[in-house]
Amino acid sequence: MRVGFFVTCLVDLMRPAIGFAAIKLLEAGGAEVFVPPTQTCCGQPGYNAGDRDGAIALARKLVGEFESCDYLVAPSGSCTGMIKTHYADLFRDDPPLLGRAEALAGRTWEIADFLVNVLRLKVVPGTFAGTVTYHDSCAGLREMGVKEQPRALLARMPGVRLTEMAECETCCGFGGTFSIKYGEISTRLADNKCEHIAASGADAVVLGDLGCMLNIEGRLRRRGDRRTRVLHIAELLAGDSA
Amino acid sequence: MQIASMHFKERAHDNMGNAQLQANLQKIKGKFVAKRRESLVELDDFEATREAARAIRQRALDNLDVWLTMFERNAVARGATVLWAETPADVNRHVLDIARRHGVGKIIKSKSMVSEESALDRAIEAAGVEVVETDLGEYILQINDYEPPSHIIGPALHKSKEEVSELFARVHGTAKKMEINELCLEARQMLRKHYLAAEMGISGGNFFVAETGSVVLVTNEGNATLTTTLPDVHVAISGIEKIVPTLEDIATLMRVLPRSATGQSISNYVDLLTGVRGEGEFHGARHMYFILVDAGRSAVLGSEVSEALRCIRCGACMNHCPVYQNIGGHSYGWVYPGPIGSILTPSYIGLEKALDLPQASTLCNQCGVVCPVKIPLPDLLRKLREQQFARRLRPWSERAGLHLWAWLALRPRLFGASTRIGVRMLGWLGGRDRIIHRLPLGGGWTDGRDMPAPAGRTFRDLYAARRAGGAKR
Numbered sequence: 001m002r003v004g005f006f007v008t009c010l011v012d013l014m015r016p017a018i019g020f021a022a023i024k025l026l027e028a029g030g031a032e033v034f035v036p037p038t039q040t041c042c043g044q045p046g047y048n049a050g051d052r053d054g055a056i057a058l059a060r061k062l063v064g065e066f067e068s069c070d071y072l073v074a075p076s077g078s079c080t081g082m083i084k085t086h087y088a089d090l091f092r093d094d095p096p097l098l099g100r101a102e103a104l105a106g107r108t109w110e111i112a113d114f115l116v117n118v119l120r121l122k123v124v125p126g127t128f129a130g131t132v133t134y135h136d137s138c139a140g141l142r143e144m145g146v147k148e149q150p151r152a153l154l155a156r157m158p159g160v161r162l163t164e165m166a167e168c169e170t171c172c173g174f175g176g177t178f179s180i181k182y183g184e185i186s187t188r189l190a191d192n193k194c195e196h197i198a199a200s201g202a203d204a205v206v207l208g209d210l211g212c213m214l215n216i217e218g219r220l221r222r223r224g225d226r227r228t229r230v231l232h233i234a235e236l237l238a239g240d241s242a
Numbered sequence: 243m244q245i246a247s248m249h250f251k252e253r254a255h256d257n258m259g260n261a262q263l264q265a266n267l268q269k270i271k272g273k274f275v276a277k278r279r280e281s282l283v284e285l286d287d288f289e290a291t292r293e294a295a296r297a298i299r300q301r302a303l304d305n306l307d308v309w310l311t312m313f314e315r316n317a318v319a320r321g322a323t324v325l326w327a328e329t330p331a332d333v334n335r336h337v338l339d340i341a342r343r344h345g346v347g348k349i350i351k352s353k354s355m356v357s358e359e360s361a362l363d364r365a366i367e368a369a370g371v372e373v374v375e376t377d378l379g380e381y382i383l384q385i386n387d388y389e390p391p392s393h394i395i396g397p398a399l400h401k402s403k404e405e406v407s408e409l410f411a412r413v414h415g416t417a418k419k420m421e422i423n424e425l426c427l428e429a430r431q432m433l434r435k436h437y438l439a440a441e442m443g444i445s446g447g448n449f450f451v452a453e454t455g456s457v458v459l460v461t462n463e464g465n466a467t468l469t470t471t472l473p474d475v476h477v478a479i480s481g482i483e484k485i486v487p488t489l490e491d492i493a494t495l496m497r498v499l500p501r502s503a504t505g506q507s508i509s510n511y512v513d514l515l516t517g518v519r520g521e522g523e524f525h526g527a528r529h530m531y532f533i534l535v536d537a538g539r540s541a542v543l544g545s546e547v548s549e550a551l552r553c554i555r556c557g558a559c560m561n562h563c564p565v566y567q568n569i570g571g572h573s574y575g576w577v578y579p580g581p582i583g584s585i586l587t588p589s590y591i592g593l594e595k596a597l598d599l600p601q602a603s604t605l606c607n608q609c610g611v612v613c614p615v616k617i618p619l620p621d622l623l624r625k626l627r628e629q630q631f632a633r634r635l636r637p638w639s640e641r642a643g644l645h646l647w648a649w650l651a652l653r654p655r656l657f658g659a660s661t662r663i664g665v666r667m668l669g670w671l672g673g674r675d676r677i678i679h680r681l682p683l684g685g686g687w688t689d690g691r692d693m694p695a696p697a698g699r700t701f702r703d704l705y706a707a708r709r710a711g712g713a714k715r
Binding site: 016 | 702
């Protein structure tokens with residue numbers, strides 16, 4: 001099984017360790033991992049900001065890079081959601097590409113979903129002792145249907161106690177360029193999220209998207225919380241979070 | 243209504259700093275969400291009902307002209323008069339013509355958001371006719387010098403009991419009441435004399451039914467029933483998109499509307515008004531007028547955001563919107579707030595007058611998943627963003643930034659080289675704690691948050707190094 005690993009631009013730039021953790025998990029599940037070297041961005045920033053032409057060009061590039069793989073897997077609900085639910089809109093006037101994009105969309109998976117439902121990973125390599133709470137990212141939850149999968153994986157880690165925070169499905173306020181254009185509103189939403197995380201008493205908040213991660217960690221630290229860890233689900237599962 | 247959508251950022255800022263408003267918003271937020279969720283359990287299959295509601299509304303829009311013509315024919319056959327308003331100004335003109343024709347000196351009015359679009363009340367008053375709002379929320383706003391509504395189903399939801407209590411005591415000159423039912427009773431007593439004296443009643447219209455020529459009113463206070471049946475003249479005003487083909491369609495829509503709105507299985511009152519008072523009948527208006535309002539709707543119908551016209555005005559999108567929940571309805575600056583307002587407002591008043599609205603959403607799609615007629619709200623917001631971008635309505639710096647990003651990301655070698663430098667600089671800015679407190683040109687982020695600094699090397703480089711190392715071994 002040849003899995004094309006889409007690193008995503010934010011992991012590439014901000015937290016490369018998450019990429020390596022994800023590869024470790026995919027290999028632990030028996031996948032042959034291929035990382036297309038020319039990959040960059042799925043086109044979502046442009047798509048969500050109205051730059052349709054830029055998004056189309058990047059989407060076309062990505063389809064070409066990954067369509068030879070059996071699967072496309074990424075450590076992000078947001079980027080996989082872009083490919084799976086929005087590429088069809090970008091290629092609506094280009095039937096040949098639309099067909100190729102739809103074929104790829106059918107093989108596109110968010111990492112936790114893929115580990116549970118395709119690789120059926122039974123043994124999780126990582127260990128962690130403590131309480132965690134899971135933040136459902138908007139695209140992961142509402143575009144990719146990621147809800148039980150990460151929780152099922154956490155349940156396979158003996159040292160992990162999951163405690164759900166209030167409003168775990170509510171947006172953290174990131175929203176891509178929204179976080180900068182409407183920084184004050186974005187910060188308020190992040191602050192609400194931080195309140196819920198604090199109230200849960202968890203040692204770490206675990207999530208599956210880099211955007212939420214930077215936003216939540218950034219607000220936690222500004223609030224003076226240096227204790228609560230912010231971990232990507234892949235880091236925690238791979239044991240690379242120490 | 244006065245357009246203030248261009249002041250979105252300032253208003254959102256002020257509203258987030260208003261402790262009283264924040265307390266009020268917090269209080270209503272949980273109620274709406276929980277009540278809706280509880281009421282949906284009563285339906286055997288909410289998703290199937292929701293899909294049926296979507297199909298009904300879409301069918302109405304797909305042949306809007308046919309249904310409107312049928313409505314007009316059937317309404318006229320029952321003795322009503324159908325008037326068409328192409329612009330908001332036409333609405334006011336029609337209403338004043340009708341008032342003059344029947345020698346009306348006092349009008350009572352139940353809730354109509356469409357009439358807010360043309361500031362109808364002020365136009366009526368300017369013509370020397372008295373108008374009294376009878377919906378409790380609208381009444382509160384009217385006696386507070388026409389304060390703008392903040393929500394489509396609860397126009398005064400932003401006010402606390404205490405604020406209303408003070409307002410009533412001041413305006414009515416009565417002793418201050420502290421209990422909600424005392425306040426309601428006081429409003430009823432104030433309104434009763436107006437109901438009995440008014441010669442004309444104006445209502446909105448939740449739906450128009452094509453096959454019968456009827457208007458459907460969904461309310462909780464009973465004021466719409468009084469408004470539309472006590473005076474001799476009834477004028478129902480609503481948008482042309484509010485039409486549905488059949489009465490059976492109403493039955494389906496009524497299964498999702500109150501549940502999505504207030505979490506009620508059914509609203510306290512549902513009025514179905516058909517035709518004028520007949521021979522031997524002792525209820526109802528003797529003269530019935532329908533004003534069907536375009537005011538931008540037909541243009542939306544042919545546009546990329548036409549699905550927004552399926553809206554049945556339940557308010558679920560705003561009730562569930564994390565942005566609305568924190569900034570309140572007044573921030574949006576026109577009649578319709580929240581996610582649906584962020585599509586309708588730019589569409590009705592002009593994209594250039596509401597530049598922030600399509601942008602002021604995280605596209606989290608909480609609105610889309612609760613919408614009872616399945617309007618893909620984030621997709622429609624994105625369409626408006628595309629139009630803004632194409633029409634160069636966004637700031638130069640934003641457009642340049644997006645072009646630069648796409649240009650770089652299409653050139654992997656250059657992307658690799660420039661991100662290598664960028665990431666190193668960010669890593670350096672992060673210092674020993676690996677936290678960036680202040681980002682040059684990134685104040686939007688760092689005013690309220692730190693930025694966790696990157697590791698200093700990109701995945702791309704680390705992976706290439708690892709592969710090279712592996713090959714050497």
